[in-house]
Amino acid sequence: MSPAIGFGGLARCTSCRPSSRSSPIADVDFAAQRREKGTTALLTAAEERLEQLPAPGGPTVLVHGDLWFGNTLWSGDRCTGLVDWDCAGAGSPGIDLSGARFDAALMFGLPAAEQVLEGWQHAACRRAEQVAYWDVVAALGTLADMAFCVPALHDQGRSDLDADLLGLRRDAFLSTALSRLDVDDQ
Secondary structure, eight states: OOOOOOOGSSSSSSSOOOEEEEESTTTOHHHHHHHHHHOOOOHHHHHHHHTTOOOOOOOOEEESOOOGGGGGETTEEEEEEEEOOEEEEEEEEHHHHHHHHHHHHHHOOOHHHHHHHHHHHHTTTOOSHHHHHHHHHHTTTTTGGGGGHHHHHHTTTTOOOOOHHHHHHHHHHHHHHHHHHHHHHH
């Protein structure tokens, strides 16, 4: 079961229209940090590609905004809760779904991201929309040097992960999303 499942349609805002977030961890400008600290051609290409596209429409729901394994509580193989809600707000369910997909890809490789998507779609009884777009957004929530997230992953028991492997997995996830985004546009 995907930890993002509960947010695929939980709290739809119908009578109010709170400001909608367009990315996870909305108060951090990762693009500006990459400009300051260095970036890669792939990250730059992804930023430029998103600038050409309108943000997808769709429902506005409650999103966690920083959905990754370290912010989930588990009983066996069942997600029982989410913690660290300081990035929560209104937005597309794609923000949390792709956040969970990206985290799975970083932790276990691309096939794990597809398992998250399959689990979400099965539980939601519908296909996820604009997955490639939101996957690009999720991957852009990083710096070029993935060393910034290594300590948190080591704290989660993943001492096998280093910045180089995380960078390779991020780039594979992002490249796949960009190629799917191009197919979705045709």
